[in-house]
Amino acid sequence: MLKLAIVDDEFIVRLGIKSMTNWESHNISIVGEASNGRDALKMCRNLKPDIVLTDIKMPVMDGLEFLRQLREDDPYVKVVILSCYNDFEYVREALRLGAIDYLLKPTMTSDDVIQLINRIKTNIEKENRLENNLASNDNNHKIKKQNVLLELLSGMYEVQYPLEKLKALGVDLSNENLAVFALKPDNLHLIPSICNKQDATLMYAAISNIIDDSLSTRQEPLYIHDNNGYFTVIYRCDEKVSYKNIYSEVYNFCMHIRNIIKKYLNISVSIGIGDLQATQMNLAKASSNAQNALEMRFFEGSGSIILYQHKRNTSGELPSISELNGKYPLLKYAVSGDITSFIESISDIKKELKNAPTVKQARNFLLEIMFNLFNEFNQITGINDQSIDSIYDYIINSDTLDAACDFICDRMQDLVGNDVFTNENNKIINSIKLNIRQHYNKDLNLDLIASKYNISKNYLCHLFKKTTGETYLSYLTAVRMEKAKELLLKTNMKTYEIAEMVGIPNPRYFSRLFKKSVGMLPTDFKNFNESTGDCSANSVSC
Known part of the structure; x- marks a missing residue:
């Protein structure tokens, strides 16, 4: 339904036009009326009529100035002038400004008005159909052109084939x-x-x-x-x-x-x-x-x-993962709750990763560092967190190294803010567990460890058992057996060499501990897993 607005300072004229027919039966809706050009301009800006009937001589703002400003706002609106006999010069100026027709108020009949409005309506409908057809044709042409461009840029076809199709579409x-x-x-x-x-x-x-x-x-x-x-x-x-x-x-x-x-x-x-x-x-x-x-x-x-550059320019060489772990002790900072040092180290690692020759290598380095970090962190703190999956996905999907590293820092900040984690006793035990995991091959004397935290050996044993649910010695042994299983599966070292490597220099004592922990002797463990083809350290458990 098209929208019609009426602008005239005479109320009787506006009323007469509104009541001369059932406009809705002509698919016309009278959306508003005004008594001067200024109010009419506001009305048209709000209601967006398709057709406007306007008088010329009106107070505040006359019809010519209204028409001039209306055409600036909407060059497509159809304007019909209502004039008197002595308004001819004004009518000519209105037509020059873009009015499409005029009616003489003293002689116009309802049929004159209705016929003119219907004629304008028919023209508007034709214009709309033509515009829709042109838009549809333009859209079809655009889609065809983009499909051929896709063929050309994909490199999947002989170049000449899509080029000929583009020429047919007018693209040179x-x-x-x-x-x-x-x-x-x-x-x-x-x-x-x-x-x-x-x-x-x-x-x-x-x-x-x-x-x-x-x-x-x-x-x-x-x-x-x-x-x-x-x-x-x-x-x-x-x-x-x-x-x-x-x-x-x-x-x-x-x-x-x-x-x-x-x-x-x-x-x-x-x-x-x-x-x-x-x-x-x-x-x-x-x-x-x-x-x-x-x-x-x-x-x-x-x-x-x-x-684009054929080869990426970097300012230095990318260190190995072990070198990065040595330079930036992320696990130590995480376990101790030192989030400031953790964030600073992540920032430094980010700078180092920018020396990677490819994005894939930088991602893989970051993935491996984070996987090991959160895996160890979860084992030390006992916080049963599934962050590693979300972090893995995030690093894979992040378009920028900045976004990936920001997410890692935010996630770790959430974890170290955990009430259980921030307990001071827990921090001491987490630090001791970290020390065990990093130095399991050394003589981890309980007296020295207790003195480091200014507590007695007996209190340390009590605190460790209360916090972790196991004794200090059983935790140390479990870590050593875990490392021993890795060495048995991934190296050809002798049993006595592995015993030395995990901090148990007595091979017989090592074998007894291993059997008690795993359920079989070291050599049997190695032979069993080689026969089954399972090279994971957790393949056999007691």
């Missing part, structure tokens, strides 16, 4: 200076407004519109949005422009899109720029390079714009 890529860049939202799982698939679809549609609008002012938009969330854009530069100028132009355009998305959607995106002087024959490679460049946001951080 013979330019020698083609740049390709890939864009993707950062850490999508951290965006509060993205709660489900529908939210993500709306977000991607909004990003598409921004890319469309930004490109349309420069050139025909050529981009795809694939199932992995990448927007891959082909940007055509002037063939006579130097490489340096191409880089500057493309970088500034990427920065413009990134900033617009941040401003209007409050979403951080990173962009990877592939080859800057690609041709239509190697666009697939340029697209792949753009996505490889974008992957480097793991090191560079959210909101980065990264130019």
Whole structure:
């Protein structure tokens, strides 16, 4: 139903037009009326009528000024002028301003008004149908174009095949200076407004519109949005422009899109720029390079714009995991509740990981360090926490090293804030258990350990049993047997060598302890597990 508004300073005229017919039977709804141009302008801004009938001579604001301002607000609204015989010059000015017709108030009949409104309504409906058909055709053309671009950029087809299809769609890529860049939202799982698939679809549609609008002012938009969330854009530069100028132009355009998305959607995106002087024959490679460049946001951080490099430049070498564990005693800080030192060490490890040659290697290092840390932490503190699964998933899914490390610090902060964990006696016992796990191969004299904490040996034994449910000696023996099983399964060392390695220099005593703990002698344990092919330390238990 189309919306009609009536503007006239004479109440009787407004009433007459409203009551001259059942407007709803003509598919017309009278949505408002006003007695002057100023009120009419406010009304139209709120109600958005399709058709406006307006007088010319009115108080406060006349019909001409109303029409002038209304056309600035809405150039598509249809305006009909109501005039008197001596208003001809005004009518001519109104038509110049965009009014589509006029009616003479002294002689107009209800049939005149109804016929004119119906004629305007018919024209509006034709315009809407034409606009919908054009939009549908444009949309179909856009979909076809994006499907062919996907074929071209995927590299799965002979290049000539999609290029011919693009030419048929009116797209010429013979330019020698083609740049390709890939864009993707950062850490999508951290965006509060993205709660489900529908939210993500709306977000991607909004990003598409921004890319469309930004490109349309420069050139025909050529981009795809694939199932992995990448927007891959082909940007055509002037063939006579130097490489340096191409880089500057493309970088500034990427920065413009990134900033617009941040401003209007409050979403951080990173962009990877592939080859800057690609041709239509190697666009697939340029697209792949753009996505490889974008992957480097793991090191560079959210909101980065990264130019592809064949080999990543690093400031140093990546230490081994054992070296990292030695330099940054995360377990010690975690067990003691020193969260400040823990966070500082994570920050330092993050700097070290930025020297990794690939994102995959940096992720794997971080995963291994965290798996060992939380596994040991849970065993020492007795806090039955399943954090390791969530941390593993988080490191795998985080687009940036910063996000992964922030999550690790937050999770550990939650754990050390646990009431059981913060108890001072528990802290002492956790520290002793850490010492055992790290120095099980040494002579762990109870007198020395007790003196370190300024408590008696007897009180230490009592406190250990009360806190853990087992004696100090049984815990020490369990740790040593655990390490002995690992050595038996993973090395070819002799039993006496393993006994020495776990802090029990007497091989016979070691064998007795091992049988009591595991249920069989060390050699039998090794032979049994080799015959079953099970190389896990927990494969046999008593």
